[in-house]
Amino acid sequence: MEDKHMLMIPGPTPVPEKVLLSLAKHPIGHRSGDFSKVIAEINQGLKWLHQTKNEVLSLTVSGTGAMEAGMINFLSPGDRVLVGVNGKFGDRWAQIAEAFGMKTERISAEWGQPLDTEEFRTKLEADTNKEIKAVIITHSETSTGVLNDLETINKHVKAHGEALIIVDAVTSLGAYNIPIDDWGLDVVASGSQKGYMIPPGLGFVCVSDKAWAAYENSKYPRFYMDLGKYKKANAKDSSPFTPPVNLMYGLQTALQMMQREGLENIFARHQRLTKASRAAAKAMGLKLFAPDNAASTAVTAIEPAPIDAEKIRVNIRKKYDIALAGGQDHLKGKIFRIGHLGFVSDRDLLTAISCLEATVIELGADNFDPKAGVKAAAAALA
Ligand SMILES: Cc1ncc(COP(=O)(O)O)c(C=O)c1O
Known part of the structure; x- marks a missing residue:
């Protein structure tokens, strides 16, 4: 479209x-x-x-x-x-x-x-x-x-x-x-x-x-x-x-x-989106690349092995027209990154997570629980 x-x-x-x-x-x-x-x-x-x-x-x-x-x-x-x-x-x-x-x-x-x-x-x-x-x-x-x-x-x-x-x-x-x-x-x-x-x-x-x-x-x-x-x-x-x-x-x-919007609210929104992205990844069984105590509030990097990270990125782009970022240098194919920086709302994040769930299912979700992502993200945003 x-x-x-x-x-x-x-x-x-x-x-x-x-x-x-x-x-x-x-x-x-x-x-x-x-x-x-x-x-x-x-x-x-x-x-x-x-x-x-x-x-x-x-x-x-x-x-x-x-x-x-x-x-x-x-x-x-x-x-x-x-x-x-x-x-x-x-x-x-x-x-x-x-x-x-x-x-x-x-x-x-x-x-x-x-x-x-x-x-x-x-x-x-x-x-x-x-x-x-x-x-x-x-x-x-x-x-x-x-x-x-x-x-x-x-x-x-x-x-x-x-x-x-x-x-x-x-x-x-x-x-x-x-x-x-x-x-x-x-x-x-x-x-x-x-x-x-x-x-x-x-x-x-x-x-x-x-x-x-x-x-x-x-x-x-x-x-x-x-x-x-x-x-x-x-x-x-x-x-x-x-x-x-x-x-x-x-x-x-x-x-x-x-x-x-106010600085406090802007920071709180970024914290919330970060928490929700990380909760979704964890609930789905996808590995987070950065530790919880050092998580950027702009971007969440996910290591989806054994699924090729590039496959997720390319599929979600082709099928749902959502741009996620790939891994850079030696991390290409190993991680993909969800940006939640700037003009991003709770709704945007839930959309991205639900399309990620659908993509993981399409790519074969044997090791994962793809249906748990939106639920966990919604709970974190609540
Ligand atoms: C942390 C960080 N530093 C520097 C840059 C470089 O910025 P630019 O590509 O606008 O030159 C970027 C761009 O993504 C960045 O994320």
Whole structure:
């Protein structure tokens, strides 16, 4: 059936009709007074969403662009950095650091397991000469559905005193409580096609005063990615370059919707969807890839062996027009992932679980109890 596609991937996420209609407006001049008012409202909304008084800068980049900008504005070639790697996106942080010639130390955990916070503590406590310039973490590791313990790792960083904490919150911002100012997070990167409920195209970087002080000493050459330019422009409710005007209209509308729902309710909804997805998988006898105490609220990864995970993903796409995410790299065929990030309701999740049940039955459910999924999910949502 035409135009009935349902996105249950961890980005791009579904876009509300109100936002789609805002995107369809005629663009106006980005230097006009009217557009300045849009930027001013967005900047206030971004601060609210980030729970911060810090500057939140909007760049026309994807999440990776925000990550790169979040690194090269505050560090210098040869800087020693600790990077948490327990999935595809932690590995990406390390690759960026290596590409820019930083002395990159990976603190790794098996994909599907959370980072060991003690390893960070040990390395940071041993660094009495204060050589470590930054600790770089993926909060919600989308490739495996693991939520890393950012709060504890950040406490160790604060005890060190010198290092910046740089965070990929691409799939945790707007899905999990991250009190940026209370925790004192220095650089927080995110992207529009996730909890923001708008299409891809914008990256966001939230910057603390401590990070701005480090900016003054950073030695990397940069131009488009120079966050100082964005800071100056923000102060005048403007942007250094032409922003994606229509996407900004969409962001304005999405932030209004989020403020009406309220942060507490948004976080509670994501917790509920996570609980329901995990309850459904367990009841069906499908193995969860991430442990209960480190579950991302954006995405649930499921290991359906002996059924090939790709078969589930492809079947559900073909027969029910629901997009689930597959496994990445060595996890392809091993796991599939249900996204429940952003504009996702209880009804959406129950739909996805019932179609998953039907798919598991079609593929041969000898080892599973496919009829138990919806029941368990509904009970968890109740
Ligand atoms: C945790 C995480 N970090 C970074 C990215 C990269 O974002 P992008 O593909 O927008 O560059 C993603 C995208 O899925 C992600 O989930």
